[in-house]
Amino acid sequence: DTExxxxxxxxVMGMTNKKSLKCEQHMGHRAMYWYKQKAKKPPELMFVxxxxxxxxxxxxxxxxxxxxxxxxxxxxxxxxLQPEDSALYLCASSQGNLAIWRNNSNQPQHFGDGTxxxxx
Amino acid sequence: xxxxxxxxxxLSVQEGRISILNCDYTNSMFDYFLWYKKYPAEGPxxxxxxxxxxxxxEDGRFTVFLNKSAKHxxxxxxxSQPGDSxxxxxxxxxxxxxNQFYFGTGTSLTVIP
Numbered sequence: 371d372t373e374x375x376x377x378x379x380x381x382v383m384g385m386t387n388k389k390s391l392k393c394e395q396h397m398g399h400r401a402m403y404w405y406k407q408k409a410k411k412p413p414e415l416m417f418v419x420x421x422x423x424x425x426x427x428x429x430x431x432x433x434x435x436x437x438x439x440x441x442x443x444x445x446x447x448x449x450x451l452q453p454e455d456s457a458l459y460l461c462a463s464s465q466g467n468l469a470i471w472r473n474n475s476n477q478p479q480h481f482g483d484g485t486x487x488x489x490x
Numbered sequence: 491x492x493x494x495x496x497x498x499x500x501l502s503v504q505e506g507r508i509s510i511l512n513c514d515y516t517n518s519m520f521d522y523f524l525w526y527k528k529y530p531a532e533g534p535x536x537x538x539x540x541x542x543x544x545x546x547x548e549d550g551r552f553t554v555f556l557n558k559s560a561k562h563x564x565x566x567x568x569x570s571q572p573g574d575s576x577x578x579x580x581x582x583x584x585x586x587x588x589n590q591f592y593f594g595t596g597t598s599l600t601v602i603p
Contacts, residue, residue: 374533401589410499412579412593413534420589460533464589478524479591481533 373397376461376482384490385451391485393444393461400466402444403479404436407458419444421466451489458484493517494582496594504602509567511597513580516561520582524591525554525565528577537578538565570601 374395383389393402401420405413418426419438433455435447444461462479494515503509511525521542526534540547540554540563547554553566567574580594 376533403589410596412494412595415590418589426590462533466589478536478539479589480536481526483531483533486531 374461374463374480374482376459376485378485379483380486380488382488382490383448383451385453387451388447388449390448391446391459391461391487393446393463393482394442395463395480396442397463397480398441399463399480400441401464402438403462403464404434404444404446405460405462405481407460407484413460417446448487451487453489456487456489458486460484492595493520494580494592494594496578496580496597498597499595500598500600502600502602503570505572506569509565509570509574509599509601511565511567511578511580511599513563513565513594514561515563515582515592517582517584517592518561519584520592522583522585523554523556523563524581524583525552526579526581526593527574528579528596534579567599570599572601572603575599575601 377392403418404416407413415428416430417436422438433450437445461482464479465477496513524539525537527537528534538549538552538554540556545556556563577596577598579596581591583591
């Protein structure tokens, strides 16, 4: 069982709809990520939140809007998406940098099972 | 620009034999390397990692080898089992600069019973 929970598992929406993807973890991780993965491609990083602050935005179009309400939750708000945005959206979490530096250790990212998004 | 590469998109191995998955990287600053396993309709699952201060890390049937001079790492699975059939991604990061992980393109492993 994954410790990172993503909802919904599947989402079909039109290009004019507004929807949100949700991600939750209770491992005490302070870094959370959104990735986009197309078929037969590696996950592409979209956003990184570190200690609830947006630290990396990989030049993602504004029709994707991330939000981190607290240390356990990460949302991705979607509006006016295009058909090419259809993909698997993965959320991940990991220990924050302070924990890594304090413990002088490396930690992997833990992924959810993703939301399969289809844009009509 | 792909900083982490897996040049074999697929690999087939007989059950009980060794599976060797390869990964190359270009950024000499990478100091933390990971392997993930992904089944269809699931997210990637962390498998094993290695820090750049080591050249080998072993966990049960899985061993990761790191050759820093060649900028190459490999994952050995022995003995291979049918349940190991999945897509394997290698990933790399520079620990001190933040939380950004770079993923390879994946290798689809099929273990034949």
